[in-house]
Every structure is written in C-alpha cells, then in structure tokens.
Amino acid sequence: MSSRPGHAEALGIEFVDLPFGCCGFPLEPLDRVRSLAMAAYNLMLASREGLDIATLCSACAETLIKAEWLLSREEGLLRRVNRVLGELDAEYKGEAPRVLHIARMLHEEVGVERIRGLVKRPLNDLRVAVHYGCHYMRPSEAYGGFEDPERPRSLDELVEATGAESVEYPGKMDCCGGGLLAMSERVAKEMAAKKLRRLSELGVDALVLICPFCAIMYDRYQSLILGEGRIPVLYYTQLLGLALGLEPEALGLDLNAVAVDGLLEKVM
Amino acid sequence: MIEVDEIDTRFLRRLKSEFDESHLACFQCGVCSASCPVIEIEASFNPRRIMKMTRLGLKSRVLSSDYIWLCSMCLLCEERCPQGVRIPEVMTALRNLAVEEGYIPEPMRRIRSLLAEGGRLYPIDDFTAEERIDRGLPEVEAEPEFVKRLAGGVKA
Numbered sequence: 135m136s137s138r139p140g141h142a143e144a145l146g147i148e149f150v151d152l153p154f155g156c157c158g159f160p161l162e163p164l165d166r167v168r169s170l171a172m173a174a175y176n177l178m179l180a181s182r183e184g185l186d187i188a189t190l191c192s193a194c195a196e197t198l199i200k201a202e203w204l205l206s207r208e209e210g211l212l213r214r215v216n217r218v219l220g221e222l223d224a225e226y227k228g229e230a231p232r233v234l235h236i237a238r239m240l241h242e243e244v245g246v247e248r249i250r251g252l253v254k255r256p257l258n259d260l261r262v263a264v265h266y267g268c269h270y271m272r273p274s275e276a277y278g279g280f281e282d283p284e285r286p287r288s289l290d291e292l293v294e295a296t297g298a299e300s301v302e303y304p305g306k307m308d309c310c311g312g313g314l315l316a317m318s319e320r321v322a323k324e325m326a327a328k329k330l331r332r333l334s335e336l337g338v339d340a341l342v343l344i345c346p347f348c349a350i351m352y353d354r355y356q357s358l359i360l361g362e363g364r365i366p367v368l369y370y371t372q373l374l375g376l377a378l379g380l381e382p383e384a385l386g387l388d389l390n391a392v393a394v395d396g397l398l399e400k401v402m
Numbered sequence: 403m404i405e406v407d408e409i410d411t412r413f414l415r416r417l418k419s420e421f422d423e424s425h426l427a428c429f430q431c432g433v434c435s436a437s438c439p440v441i442e443i444e445a446s447f448n449p450r451r452i453m454k455m456t457r458l459g460l461k462s463r464v465l466s467s468d469y470i471w472l473c474s475m476c477l478l479c480e481e482r483c484p485q486g487v488r489i490p491e492v493m494t495a496l497r498n499l500a501v502e503e504g505y506i507p508e509p510m511r512r513i514r515s516l517l518a519e520g521g522r523l524y525p526i527d528d529f530t531a532e533e534r535i536d537r538g539l540p541e542v543e544a545e546p547e548f549v550k551r552l553a554g555g556v557k558a
Contacts, residue, residue, distance in 0.1 A: 155543075155548055155549035161513070161556060162494055163471070164501050164510055164514055164558055165501065168553070168555060172549060175548050218552065221552075268475070268478070273477050274481060309439045309478070311474060313476070314474045316513060317471050317507060321443050321474075322474075325439055325440070386537065
C-alpha cells in the first residue's frame with residue numbers, strides 16, 4: 135500500500151529517508167533488552183539528523199515511544215541496553231526524537247480543518263468503518279495519554295475530514311489478532327473474523343485502518359476467513375489520497391488483496 | 403495441587419529486579435481476563451491465572467507452558483487494571499525467562515533467524531525492489547546490518 139508520494143506535497147510535509155531497520159517489536163518476546171537496543175538504535179539515527187520519526191505502523195510507534203519512556207526512567211535497563219549496543223560501538227544517551235504515527239501526525243500537525251480544506255474529491259457517498267488497533271494509543275502511560283485509550287476519536291475525525299461517514303459499530307475497538315499470527319494462526323484468524331463478519335453484515339464501503347499488521351489480518355487474510363474478499367480495506371492515506379484528488383494508481387490500490395473496484399466506482 | 407517445592411523464590415526475585423514489580427500489586431480481581439480478547443477464543447489463555455501462578459513462584463509450570471505465548475499484546479488489560487499491573491510486561495518477562503530456560507516455540511526461532519540472517523521479517527525480494535522503483539519509492543537497504551547483528555545475539 136504505497137500511498138505516500140503525492141500526499142506530502144499537498145500537505146506540506148517533507149519526508150526524509152533514513153536507514154531505519156526493524157523497530158525491535160518482533161524480538162521483544164525473546165529478549166527485551168535486545169529489542170530495546172534495536173529501538174534505541176533507530177531513535178539515534180533520527181536524533182543524529184535532528185528529525186522527528188513518522189511511522190506507518192502502530193507497533194513501531196509504540197515500540198519506539200515505549201523505549202524512550204522506559205530508558206529514561208530505568209537506569210539498570212539503560213545500562214544493559216548499552217552493553218548490547220556496545221557490540222555496534224554505539225551508545226544510547228537518552229535521545230528522544232518525537233515519534234509520531236502518521237495518523238497522529240496528520241491529526242496533530244496538519245490538522246483536520248486543513249485537511250478538509252484540501253479535499254478536492256469529497257467522499258460524501260462513502261460509509262466506512264474505522265479500525266484503530268491497539269498500539270496506536272496504548273499503553274496510554276507511555277503515550278502521555280494523547281488519545282483516550284478506549285474511546286479514541288482522531289481517526290474518526292480524519293475520515294470525516296474526507297467527507298466520508300465513519301460509522302459506529304460493535305467491536306470497533308477489537309484487536310485484529312495479528313500479534314498472535316506467528317504463534318497461533320487459528321486464534322489470530324478467529325479474532326480477525328469477528329470484525330469481518332460484523333462488517334459484512336453491516337455493509338460498509340470499506341474498513342479504514344492505520345497499521346500494516348492489521349491490514350495483513352483484515353485484507354490479506356480476508357478471503358481465507360470469509361471465503362471471499364467482500365470488504366475493501368484501505369490504509370487511511372489511501373482514503374485521504376482519493377479525497378485529495380490523487381489518481382488511484384498513485385495510491386497503490388492495486389496492491390490491496392481485496393479488490394477496491396466497487397469503492398472506486400462510487401468515488402470517481 | 404501445588405507442592406511447596408514448586409515455589410521458586412529466585413525466579414520471583416529476578417522477575418522483580420530485572421523486569422517488573424507491578425505484578426506484586428495484583429489482587430486477583432480478574433479485570434484482565436474479563437477484558438481479554440484471546441480468552442473468549444482460547445480458554446487456556448487466562449491472564450488472571452497466569453498472574454496468580456507467577457506470584458506464587460510456580461516457575462517451571464509457568465515457563466514451560468504454551469499459554470504464556472498466547473497473549474496478543476492488545477494492552478487493554480494494562481489500561482484497565484485497577485492495581486496498575488502491567489500485565490503485558492509480565493508476559494514479556496515470562497517469555498524472556500522461558501527462552502532462557504530453553505522453552506522457545508518454533509515460530510519464535512523462525513522470527514529470530516529471519517532477523518538475524520536477513521535483517522527483515524518480510525524480506526525485500528527482487529520483485530518488491532523493482533516494484534518500489536516503478537512506483538517512485540526510494541531504495542531501502544535490503545538487509546539492515548544493525549538488525550542482523552542485534553538479532554544475531556539473541557540466544558535461541
């Protein structure tokens with residue numbers, strides 16, 4: 135879902151590519167100290183350039199923010215992390231660049247009103263369900279409580295800025311199950327299935343989400359779970375791109391697993 | 403039945419000093435289990451029970467179990483716990499300690515070797531690399547060296 139180039143200009147954001155690597159999240163269950171060292175290394179890369187970090191993935195945002203938070207308050211842990219970083223001749227000295235999930239960045243830095251003003255193709259005919267996932271705003275303690283951890287609003291507001299309607303639905307705050315995909319595909323798929331079945335009955339035009347791992351569960355696995363792809367799944371920037379008047383080809387919509395043709399017909 | 407010699411106080415001390423102290427405050431109200439999206443599907447995963455067994459110091463039983471690997475890390479229980487227990491952090495601690503004891507589920511070994519050998523969970527193959535160029539996306543390092551080295555040091 136490569137829907138980044140094109141938006142940045144319209145929204146006045148400059149993206150700089152840095153040689154980031156894995157945030158460390160997948161290693162946490164095996165070795166928390168090495169997972170934190172990986173996060174710290176990424177933080178140092180941004181800090182060296184004096185830049186903030188924008189993430190597309192909610193678990194990346196959480197992992198990096200939690201690393202800053204933990205390492206600023208637990209000296210023993212910091213020492214152990216630095217012992218590991220010594221292998222790379224690196225030392226983490228509390229560098230704490232701002233880490234913003236792209237949705238949070240759009241909401242806080244660009245702002246809903248400005249986005250509304252930039253809309254060239256209002257999506258007034260669309261009824262969409264938003265999916266926040268878990269790591270976008272939890273743990274609220276590490277995130278400084280920028281969102282209500284159980285009743286967030288920012289993504290609804292971002293969706294509504296495009297003209298689309300964000301429908302309320304039971305299970306809106308459910309976990310996609312992606313965190314369990316490696317350990318138990320059965321449980322993970324069953325967790326994702328709950329939302330997909332509900333949305334299937336509800337008949338929404340799309341599910342809009344903000345985490346690539348949630349997309350694996352709801353988009354990639356949808357035909358396995360429902361027997362066929364029924365509900366288009368858009369990453370928020372794909373929806374936003376349509377509203378900003380960008381061409382579907384520029385939004386990577388052809389890379390989505392569930393076809394989005396019906397939705398495009400409604401919009402274009 | 404719990405036998406007294408199952409109780410391992412060294413395990414408790416390590417948990418407290420290296421990982422997490424918050425679990426000491428658990429008073430077994432069960433809000434975690436009531437909030438858990440996994441337990442409704444897989445009853446063998448019961449965070450309240452895991453907290454109790456951990457607090458009792460039942461090291462071997464807990465660390466050799468399959469269920470400590472079934473937390474989806476949705477973090478809802480942490481938000482709702484009236485005692486401020488960071489249950490997901492306890493799960494991480496238990497998993498890390500299980501790994502030390504040699505209890506490593508196969509999928510976790512695979513994750514480790516993907517990162518240690520290729521630097522990415524989802525490798526960038528030639529097709530993806532070409533797609534990126536076609537779509538005007540910047541080139542990325544195929545195998546980030548720091549990831550390979552940090553993951554390579556994980557004992558598994």
